[in-house]
Amino acid sequence: MLGPDGRPPVFDGAAWVSSDRRYWWNGAAWQPIKKRFRPPIAVTLIVIVVVVAGVYAALKIPKPPPPAYGVTNAKIDSSTQFEFDYRRPTPCTDLSFDYVFFDGGGQKVDNFADEKHESMPANRTIHFTIYTFQAIDSHAKRFDATPTCHV
Numbered sequence: 001m002l003g004p005d006g007r008p009p010v011f012d013g014a015a016w017v018s019s020d021r022r023y024w025w026n027g028a029a030w031q032p033i034k035k036r037f038r039p040p041i042a043v044t045l046i047v048i049v050v051v052v053a054g055v056y057a058a059l060k061i062p063k064p065p066p067p068a069y070g071v072t073n074a075k076i077d078s079s080t081q082f083e084f085d086y087r088r089p090t091p092c093t094d095l096s097f098d099y100v101f102f103d104g105g106g107q108k109v110d111n112f113a114d115e116k117h118e119s120m121p122a123n124r125t126i127h128f129t130i131y132t133f134q135a136i137d138s139h140a141k142r143f144d145a146t147p148t149c150h151v
Contacts, residue, residue: 004030067125071145076101079135084145087125092149095120099130101140110137117150 003009003018009025010017016025023030067087074084082099095118101110112132120126128145 071147072125074143074145076136076140076143077129079138080132081129082136082143083127083129085125085127086120086145086147087123088120088147088149089122091122092120092147092151094150096148096150097128098146098148099143100146101136101143103137103139104141109139112136120149 001009004023005018005020007019010019017023017033018030022033024033069087069089072085074082076082096116097114099112099114100108103109114130
């Protein structure tokens with residue numbers, strides 16, 4: 001018996017295969033062998049290295065810190081308006097603030113007690129904009145807002 005390449009076929013343990021390994025005998029006719037894609041070992045190693053490097057980088061990239069608790073982003077907008085953000089770890093159904101204003105040298109120049117009481121959820125940053133009827137001292141450069149949760 002001769003294969004389609006004109007040379008004797010070889011039995012590979014499962015079927016007769018042409019000596020050039022391009023055809024196999026199905027018992028009635030020679031059938032072409034469908035070649036599977038086999039990437040070179042270098043391509044496989046490069047893919048493994050890229051995947052491992054990606055996983056390593058994903059684990060080592062620093063995650064942003066969680067938002068800070070307390071008063072942040074405090075600023076005086078005008079003589080009758082100031083604003084800040086506030087976040088707390090526990091909820092409070094009756095929250096108020098006391099405000100102390102300081103000049104550029106750190107000396108206390110004014111204070112203001114909040115008359116409004118707010119409800120505050122846990123772990124959520126809330127922005128407060130405060131309007132006053134009485135003008136804040138013109139020397140005020142910064143302020144501290146002290147929260148009080150009335151339980």
